[in-house]
Amino acid sequence: AYVGSLNSAYCKENDGQFIVRVSDTNPENIYVPAYEQIKENAEWLWGKVEYYIQSDRMDIYYDYMEKMFDLGKVYVCTCDPDNFREYVKEKKGCPCRDVKGKDRWKSMFTSYKQGEAVVRFKSTMDHKNPAMRDFPLMRINDSEHPRRGKKYRVWPLMNWSVFVDDLSTGVTHSIRGKDHADNEKRQRLMFEVLGKKAPESLFVGRINFEGFEVSCSKTKVKIENGEYTGWDDIRIPFIPALKRRGYLP
Numbered sequence: 001a002y003v004g005s006l007n008s009a010y011c012k013e014n015d016g017q018f019i020v021r022v023s024d025t026n027p028e029n030i031y032v033p034a035y036e037q038i039k040e041n042a043e044w045l046w047g048k049v050e051y052y053i054q055s056d057r058m059d060i061y062y063d064y065m066e067k068m069f070d071l072g073k074v075y076v077c078t079c080d081p082d083n084f085r086e087y088v089k090e091k092k093g094c095p096c097r098d099v100k101g102k103d104r105w106k107s108m109f110t111s112y113k114q115g116e117a118v119v120r121f122k123s124t125m126d127h128k129n130p131a132m133r134d135f136p137l138m139r140i141n142d143s144e145h146p147r148r149g150k151k152y153r154v155w156p157l158m159n160w161s162v163f164v165d166d167l168s169t170g171v172t173h174s175i176r177g178k179d180h181a182d183n184e185k186r187q188r189l190m191f192e193v194l195g196k197k198a199p200e201s202l203f204v205g206r207i208n209f210e211g212f213e214v215s216c217s218k219t220k221v222k223i224e225n226g227e228y229t230g231w232d233d234i235r236i237p238f239i240p241a242l243k244r245r246g247y248l249p
Contacts, residue, residue, distance in 0.1 A: 001045060001239055002207060006175045008046040016173070019050040021165060025155045027143040031220060035147075037231065041239040045249045052169070054161050055148050061156045064164045065119065065138065069102050073193045074137065076104035077120045078112075088133050091126040097134070108154050114140045119160075123189055131182045132189065135159065163187045171199045178203040212237055 004020070011018040020042045024030050035053065042049050068074040077084065077096040087094045096104075108117050119138040127133050137160040142153050156164070166174070166187070176184070184201045191198035213219060219236055222228050232240035 003175060003177060003204060010175060017050055018046060019169060022053045024053060024055045025161055027141055027145040030146050032146050055145060058152050060168055061161060061164050069105055073122050074119050075099060075122055076117050078117050088130055093125045108140055112140060114142050132185060135186055159183055159186045163190045166199050167196060173200045175202045177206050
């Protein structure tokens with residue numbers, strides 16, 4: 001709500017359009033009531049917003065990935081994660097880096113099993129920041145998605161979905177927590193590959209609260225266990241609760 005409000009205020013000052021995205025591309029970790037709750041809370045706080053659900057945009061993520069393969073800027077890696085971490089440490093490319101074509105990409109939809117293959121961005125393995133070295137973009141997850149069922153099994157990781165969403169919806173500015181500084185740099189590398197201008201990014205520090213828990217996952221468990229009556233229980237610091245207590249947007 002805090003960071004979103006900064007983005008909303010910035011948009012209003014500059015006659016912009018504020019976009020709210022639901023990142024539901026990890027099928028195993030989705031709280032179904034949140035689809036409506038996020039939209040309801042967003043509209044109460046900020047008025048009319050553009051509202052996107054990322055699992056509705058899967059074909060767009062695939063289309064852009066095809067372009068990256070055509071440019072030779074991505075590859076499918078089948079290395080054991082521990083081995084790849086050693087390659088990163090040694091500033092050395094893994095054997096998968098030199099595999100050309102889209103055969104492995106196609107196999108991610110058919111024959112590879114979950115955990116056997118990921119798509120990586122081909123940056124540079126001697127980048128001074130290890131986080132920039134051939135970072136992952138997509139992976140296989142065979143779990144059933146609450147909205148999309150079993151239609152998809154190759155899912156974007158956060159950096160790929162955010163990059164594609166920013167590019168395809170014309171995002172010009174983004175205000176986010178400074179814990180996403182490295183992610184912004186990763187996304188900027190991909191904009192450069194396509195010769196596009198990356199959004200202007202501003203960063204804010206995180207706020208730490210004392211005396212109460214602000215974890216959604218922990219609070220959800222307490223609601224399910226009957227410790228709280230719901231997300232509008234006035235003892236917790238969430239938007240429905242603050243709204244019920246009489247706070248104004």
